[in-house]
Amino acid sequence: MAEPLLAVEGLVKRFGGLTATDDLSFSVAPGELHAVIGPNGAGKTTLIAQLSGELRQDSGRILFADQDISQVPGWKRPHLGLARSFQITSIFHDMTALQNTALAVQAHAGHSFRFWRPADSDPALTDPAMEALRQVGLEARANVPAAALAHGEHRQLEIAMALATQPKLLLLDEPMAGMGPEDSARMVNLLRALRGSITILLIEHDMDAVFALAERITVLVYGRAIASGTPDAIRADAEVRRAYLGDESLAV
Numbered sequence: 001m002a003e004p005l006l007a008v009e010g011l012v013k014r015f016g017g018l019t020a021t022d023d024l025s026f027s028v029a030p031g032e033l034h035a036v037i038g039p040n041g042a043g044k045t046t047l048i049a050q051l052s053g054e055l056r057q058d059s060g061r062i063l064f065a066d067q068d069i070s071q072v073p074g075w076k077r078p079h080l081g082l083a084r085s086f087q088i089t090s091i092f093h094d095m096t097a098l099q100n101t102a103l104a105v106q107a108h109a110g111h112s113f114r115f116w117r118p119a120d121s122d123p124a125l126t127d128p129a130m131e132a133l134r135q136v137g138l139e140a141r142a143n144v145p146a147a148a149l150a151h152g153e154h155r156q157l158e159i160a161m162a163l164a165t166q167p168k169l170l171l172l173d174e175p176m177a178g179m180g181p182e183d184s185a186r187m188v189n190l191l192r193a194l195r196g197s198i199t200i201l202l203i204e205h206d207m208d209a210v211f212a213l214a215e216r217i218t219v220l221v222y223g224r225a226i227a228s229g230t231p232d233a234i235r236a237d238a239e240v241r242r243a244y245l246g247d248e249s250l251a252v
């Protein structure tokens with residue numbers, strides 16, 4: 001495998017007596033769409049929180065783009081190219097999709113832009129913003145206020161806002177949560193289109209989506225990686241099958 005873009009080494013996170021991340025190691029190759037799955041309470045959210053820097057690990061290391069980021073504060077990580085979609089993304093509902101995305105470009109660029117110039121009239125902001133909206137299929141909705149966008153379109157906009165910062169790695173925390181079948185199918189198509197052009201770490205409960213999209217899957221159980229491999233290898237893995245016993249979704 002090429003040098004990994006992200007490598008988690010011996011990560012441990014305890015909450016009192018409970019070990020939510022238990023000596024976890026796995027890696028994500030550049031350009032790959034890597035899914036992390038696991039039963040409820042397996043430690044997926046805790047893992048994402050440590051990767052984004054919201055939670056500090058008790059021990060172990062997180063290596064990203066050849067740098068040990070274990071001690072780098074969360075607010076600095078997006079500037080290294082590690083973007084998390086959802087939860088930290090705040091959409092301004094009275095602004096259009098384009099204005100929201102242009103603001104994301106501006107926030108990432110920091111002081112190199114003059115704040116008194118409206119974000120939606122500066123091509124240095126709107127060009128990359130439109131490109132991000134195009135990548136998620138929202139180009140035609142660029143001038144629609146966010147408040148008027150449908151639920152699924154909000155999710156697309158959140159991904160556009162993350163893409164606008166040109167991340168090396170996009171952390172996606174349950175992008176299909178709360179979606180109906182139509183919106184889920186659109187999101188699968190969107191992620192499939194992004195696959196290859198950006199490295200994605202996907203946490204998702206929807207097994208059909210995971211097995212349709214992921215190039216590699218890591219399975220967490222009680223904070224440990226019990227398997228990491230291609231969808232076919234994961235489907236055939238006896239320990240994974242035991243962990244998901246009775247879960248017919250793995251029979252896809």
Ligand SMILES: Nc1ncnc2c1ncn2[C@@H]1O[C@H](COP(=O)(O)OP(=O)(O)OP(=O)(O)O)[C@@H](O)[C@H]1O
Binds near residue numbers: 018041043044045046
């Ligand atoms: N802040 C916290 N304090 C105490 N225990 C916590 C905290 N956050 C998570 N936990 C516990 O850590 C374990 C892992 O939780 P986590 O939310 O990471 O799992 P998950 O795989 O994301 O679950 P789900 O699929 O239900 O979202 C659980 O037992 C949970 O109760």
